Amino acid sequence: MARKKEAADFTARDWPEREADLLAPYAMRTKDSRGRRHAEPPHAYRSLYQRDRDRIVHSTAFRRLMYKTQVLVTQTNDHHRTRLTHTLEVAQISRTIARQLGLNEDLTEAIALAHDLGHPPFGHAGESALDLCMKTHGGFDHNRHGLRIVDFLEYRYADFPGLNLSWEVLEAMALRSKNTEAVEIREFVGAGRPLLESQVVDAADSLAYNTHDIDDALSAALITFDELQEVDFWRRAEHEVRQRHQQLGPEQFQPTMVRALINWQVTDLLHETTTRLGDNKVQSVNDVRLFSGTLVGHGPEVQSLKVGLEKFLHERVYRHHRVMRMAVKGARIVRLLFDEFCRAPELLPARYARKAENQLQRTVCDYLAGMTDRYAQDEYLRLFQPYTRL
Numbered sequence: 253m254a255r256k257k258e259a260a261d262f263t264a265r266d267w268p269e270r271e272a273d274l275l276a277p278y279a280m281r282t283k284d285s286r287g288r289r290h291a292e293p294p295h296a297y298r299s300l301y302q303r304d305r306d307r308i309v310h311s312t313a314f315r316r317l318m319y320k321t322q323v324l325v326t327q328t329n330d331h332h333r334t335r336l337t338h339t340l341e342v343a344q345i346s347r348t349i350a351r352q353l354g355l356n357e358d359l360t361e362a363i364a365l366a367h368d369l370g371h372p373p374f375g376h377a378g379e380s381a382l383d384l385c386m387k388t389h390g391g392f393d394h395n396r397h398g399l400r401i402v403d404f405l406e407y408r409y410a411d412f413p414g415l416n417l418s419w420e421v422l423e424a425m426a427l428r429s430k431n432t433e434a435v436e437i438r439e440f441v442g443a444g445r446p447l448l449e450s451q452v453v454d455a456a457d458s459l460a461y462n463t464h465d466i467d468d469a470l471s472a473a474l475i476t477f478d479e480l481q482e483v484d485f486w487r488r489a490e491h492e493v494r495q496r497h498q499q500l501g502p503e504q505f506q507p508t509m510v511r512a513l514i515n516w517q518v519t520d521l522l523h524e525t526t527t528r529l530g531d532n533k534v535q536s537v538n539d540v541r542l543f544s545g546t547l548v549g550h551g552p553e554v555q556s557l558k559v560g561l562e563k564f565l566h567e568r569v570y571r572h573h574r575v576m577r578m579a580v581k582g583a584r585i586v587r588l589l590f591d592e593f594c595r596a597p598e599l600l601p602a603r604y605a606r607k608a609e610n611q612l613q614r615t616v617c618d619y620l621a622g623m624t625d626r627y628a629q630d631e632y633l634r635l636f637q638p639y640t641r642l
């Protein structure tokens with residue numbers, strides 16, 4: 253008869269050793285990590301990727317996600333998604349998928365929590381505005397800026413700049429950038445295809461925002477249930493929901509639909525990914541690296557339903573005049589702040605003013621990208637509205 257496991261069997265073993273029992277052969281293992289830029293002694297009981305996750309959660313950039321736009325500017329109301337709640341949804345969905353596929357859940361969680369750290373205020377409008385401001389100074393994209401935050405801009409540790417995250421988390425952040433020629437990205441492009449843990453976060457990001465953007469757009473009255481009848485994905489999910497629930501009050505209908513859409517997408521993703529892994533005989537991280545395409549993905553049916561949903565979101569939500577007004581105002585604030593700080597760097601807080609002596613535009617860009625929606629609006633008032641409190 254098998255010996256009953258003692259408490260010591262669980263507590264005394266190192267996590268990397270336990271990973272051997274828990275993870276699928278194609279999962280990234282802590283023992284195979286390329287490690288950190290600055291060598292550090294291992295922690296007594298937290299693994300490499302657990303520490304990455306903890307460092308991200310404790311960073312200033314992570315807390316600021318609370319007041320950064322996802323689609324609706326943060327002050328719109330008190331219960332739509334912000335970058336922070338979006339990030340938490342992505343992390344939670346990613347972990348479910350990773351666990352089910354036998355992937356490294358700690359690494360997946362760390363990648364998910366870091367995936368939007370580099371976002372400036374006012375969402376994609378803020379990002380495009382900043383990119384335009386930086387056009388002749390190296391440009392701006394939130395993925396590259398995320399790397400800059402975790403490598404240099406956070407200053408919480410005595411022994412190194414940034415958060416000194418593991419190579420695998422940095423690689424996942426870098427490979428999200430389309431600009432593979434950029435200096436900070438180049439060191440990460442040679443390893444082959446992204447790890448499955450990273451591919452899972454990409455898929456979870458997309459399915460999370462497609463679904464929650466519909467939810468927020470309905471709650472903010474940008475769209476109606478009637479308009480959603482144009483979307484095949486919605487109509488088919490509604491048919492299934494109505495069959496399952498004969499009685500469904502109006503308050504429960506919307507969240508039930510959101511759950512049904514997430515569940516459909518996650519289940520399909522797991523099914524299709526398992527099939528691709530099996531069909532292509534993926535047996536190791538090396539197989540993942542060398543595979544010619546994406547292994548984590550949806551089947552053709554859900555993929556095409558998602559395309560229809562995204563088209564609707566682009567036309568009816570992201571380009572809705574109320575969303576456009578927020579976007580245009582946000583972009584204007586970013587642009588005006590950028591120009592003003594570049595013109596008069598003495599207006600920058602001391603820590604940035606010192607750095608601006610050597611790298612004016614990049615420093616102003618770092619300062620601006622770090623701002624929350626709220627802080628950027630306050631700075632705008634402090635700089636341009638006469639007689640405000642300093």
Ligand code: MG
Pocket residue numbers: 338342367368457
């Ligand atoms: Mg995201």
